[in-house]
Amino acid sequence: MRNIRVLLLGILAGCGATSSPRPTVGALTVDPPTAELLVGESLQLHAQPRDASGNSLTGRTIVYQSSDPQVATVTGTGLVATRASGEVTISVSCEGQHADASLDVKLGARIGTAGGRISVLNGAVQLVIPAGALSAQSRVWIDSAADLPVGPGFSV
Numbered sequence: 001m002r003n004i005r006v007l008l009l010g011i012l013a014g015c016g017a018t019s020s021p022r023p024t025v026g027a028l029t030v031d032p033p034t035a036e037l038l039v040g041e042s043l044q045l046h047a048q049p050r051d052a053s054g055n056s057l058t059g060r061t062i063v064y065q066s067s068d069p070q071v072a073t074v075t076g077t078g079l080v081a082t083r084a085s086g087e088v089t090i091s092v093s094c095e096g097q098h099a100d101a102s103l104d105v106k107l108g109a110r111i112g113t114a115g116g117r118i119s120v121l122n123g124a125v126q127l128v129i130p131a132g133a134l135s136a137q138s139r140v141w142i143d144s145a146a147d148l149p150v151g152p153g154f155s156v
Contacts, residue, residue: 025060026052028097030078030090035101037072037082038108038141045078045101049094062094071105108141116140 027050035043045064049057064074071086080090082105090101109116115131127140 023051023055023057025049025057025095025097027054028092028094028099030092030099030101033099033101034103036104036106036141037080038106038110038139039082039085041082043080043082043103045074045080045090045092047078047092047094047099049097060094062092065091065093067091072103106141106143108139110137111140112137 029048029050031046031048032043037043047062047064049060049062051057062078064076064078066072066074066080067089068086069083071084071088072080072082072090074080074090078090078092080101080103082103085105085107088103088105090103092099092101111129111134113132113134113136115129115133117126117128129140
């Protein structure tokens with residue numbers, strides 16, 4: 001019986017130890033803060049909470065949210081998947097701090113050295129690049145123009 005009392009006193013004494021309070025999140029950053037993506041591409045965002053001195057904090061819950069899930073969705077781990085062209089903001093929050101990533105999602109494609117083709121049905125855009133015309137894989141996107149080009153080779 002005496003051994004049990006000594007063991008209980010030892011356990012209770014160990015429970016009285018205090019730990020320092022957990023540092024609060026003083027700032028939050030997201031990387032990259034801006035990006036241009038093509039429809040169908042994905043991007044991994046990285047959020048970093050920091051304390052008031054700028055030291056990195058770990059073990060914090062980070063929440064990601066898309067301003068327009070029709071343009072891009074985001075998972076709980078910050079993986080963005082683009083779905084349609086447009087501009088979207090991915091908001092990131094952690095313990096009262098906020099950061100944003102601004103994404104510009106465009107229609108387009110990756111075209112490699114074997115050639116490629118981009119077609120847009122209603123916009124009547126067609127781009128054909130012959131095989132061997134590019135020395136490396138390239139991203140090509142379609143964007144609207146305020147004025148249509150004029151001159152030889154351009155037709156409306």
